[in-house]
Amino acid sequence: MAKIVAVIDIGSNSARMAIFEKTSHFGFFLLEECKSRVRVSEGSYENGGILQEYPMQRTLFALKEFMQRAKQKGVRKIFCVATSALRDAPNSSEFLQRAKRECGIQIKIIDGKKEAYYGAISCLNLSHQKSGITIDVGGGSSECALLEEGKILSMASLDIGAIRIKELFFDGKNDVEGARNFIKQELQKLPKDYSHKYALGIGGSIRALSKIIAKERGVAFLHGLEVEAEYYIDFSRKISESHNDMLSEMGFSEDRVDSIKSGALVFCAFLEYFGIKKVITCGVGVREGVFLSDLLRHCGSRFPKGFNPSLKSLLDRFEDKKSRAKEIKKQALQIFDTLSSFHKISEKYKASLAIASRLSLLGERLGCHSQSAHSAYLAFNGLEYGFSYNERSLIKTLIEYSGKKLPKESRFKSLSLKELKMLCSFLSLAKILSYSPRVQYSSPATGVLQIDGAGHLAREQILKVVKNLDFEVAFESKNILSNKLHPRMTF
Structure with a gap:
């Protein structure tokens, strides 16, 4: 399949073109979208469905410009479908011929x-x-x-x-x-x-x-x-x-x-x-249906189970080859599981934590400063397909607060502020500890996370965030760090 594909949809009210760019085998994103209020059906329903001359001309003008834009974007494959107005029109064949002759486009009329x-x-x-x-x-x-x-x-x-x-x-x-x-x-x-x-x-x-x-x-x-x-x-x-x-x-x-x-x-x-x-x-x-029917023609018109094209597209475009994001995801989920008997957060939020962890470094490509804010913005705007608005918002929030600060309120009905802060804390710790791939976690007491294998720099960074945590942190030496202890404590 071509890397850049355009789909034009001629409806009774508007003609629209969507241009999709593939980033990998199934990963893609919407590169451009434009529309024109052509009203190709104007006057037809009171005239036996016959397409009128001026609306047809108006539509042809729009199609010509669509083709020009597609060429400028490097489109290699174009699909054009027409729906109700043209399938009802006795003179639709005349319009199809004119579109091919004047615009160089082949239109396919689809049934209901x-x-x-x-x-x-x-x-x-x-x-x-x-x-x-x-x-x-x-x-x-x-x-x-x-x-x-x-x-x-x-x-x-x-x-x-x-x-x-x-x-x-x-x-x-x-x-x-x-x-x-x-x-x-x-x-x-x-x-x-x-x-x-x-x-x-x-x-x-x-x-x-x-x-x-x-x-x-x-x-x-x-x-x-x-x-x-x-x-x-x-x-x-x-x-x-x-x-x-x-x-x-x-x-x-x-x-x-x-x-x-x-x-x-x-x-x-x-x-x-x-x-x-x-x-x-x-x-x-x-x-999107026309595009997907071609993209997934060998897969029964369905993505593989568990696959999300927006997530894949973001990783394709913004994840550095040397990114430690996979390690962050691994560490965040291990912390979640280790403290599960303490936090009692629903397992359904593990999926959001996993995705937030994997996308938490996207902003590195824009620079070190405000990296979490950049990553959150890219994730929220890039996870266009397959997520509810609340899911996208939660992922954005987890990434945004995966630093020294924690949110002061929860806008999620099924997630308390304490639970939200916990999830943000898990990601914060995972980002710090991702430089120590051999780190191990255990919970020797309720509300205590013991970390074995953390390096000197990781311990220093944890000292800066530990005061914000709703649970205590201990290292091999059995020193326990909590929000009650002095942040300058050494090991």
Whole structure:
């Protein structure tokens, strides 16, 4: 597979291009993403699905520039797919010919089931939640897939998209009730076994809703955001009763104001129909699905068990060949296990501690000073796929406080401040002791960590942090260091 790959997705509302760069066999990251509000379907739903001339021209202009950008980025392989608007259009072949002639691009029209499949495999591989119903509210149609424990059980596509509903029920009128009835009738076509407590939200309309909610909650990223479904339903009802100027005041962008009302109606109807309790926003979708179907074509469209592409990509790009990060991870987990009967922290946090340990030195490539802060920033922003927002935040916090200071509060509901400080302390000690690979740990008494094999410099550094620890430290000489002892104590 080419090192740099572009995927273009032509939807009813927008045309988007994502450029991915591989860093190793399965490691990759998103190099660039751009979109254009082409509205290729504009005027088509009230004209028998026929694509109109000006929207087609607008789309071709965007495709030409996409191709130019792809060339500038060194793209060697391009996939281009088109969804609802083109598969419904009687004159779609004319558009495909023009795109090939004028833009030099081969477009593949995919059916609704294929569109649902691409959304499903992107969620299965790149979301932390592996069970639920994917809901992709597009411009012309909406797709769903039922997932259970990492498997796709079924897929469906319905002709209820934000632009289709807008043109049929809101352009020149405000027929909210008519739109709701139309959507309900379409939902009856879904299989009867579609029900789950989790929804994995895909598509521009859902991301637009999530952006407003995320901003209210002080969250910086959408992918992995978890919010109660009831909150979305109440918000969607409020939107359906609002005028466009009120929608702008809420924070919706200019290119989303005229379609968010219909998009919210569709999403709200899905949530109620499926009995959803929680929504996990997915910043991935068809484009990632197309890319992954090619990348993983020999692996059943799934990454190997336990593999995370974002983690691998970060290590590929930022970890020095002589890095001692593996040793830090080993030491941190040994300390966790040695003191487990004392701290009683849930085993599930070992995974976050392990990842934080492995990424704790990324910032060394930027320099010695503020290394922990640099590492935390790179980890938080680079762990884009396969982690919830809380998991990313915890990993960031552990790295950020893996020095002399410890956090003064815990923002994690299931993790007390004492437990958080413990985890940070484990990583701090592991970083210090990683220069002594033969070090061994034991716990001769409750709340005491005995360290055998630590060098002189390691002992000096531990003296500087021991006053912040919630447990005591002892060395071979049986001297015990605690936060009650004088920091100048010698051995």
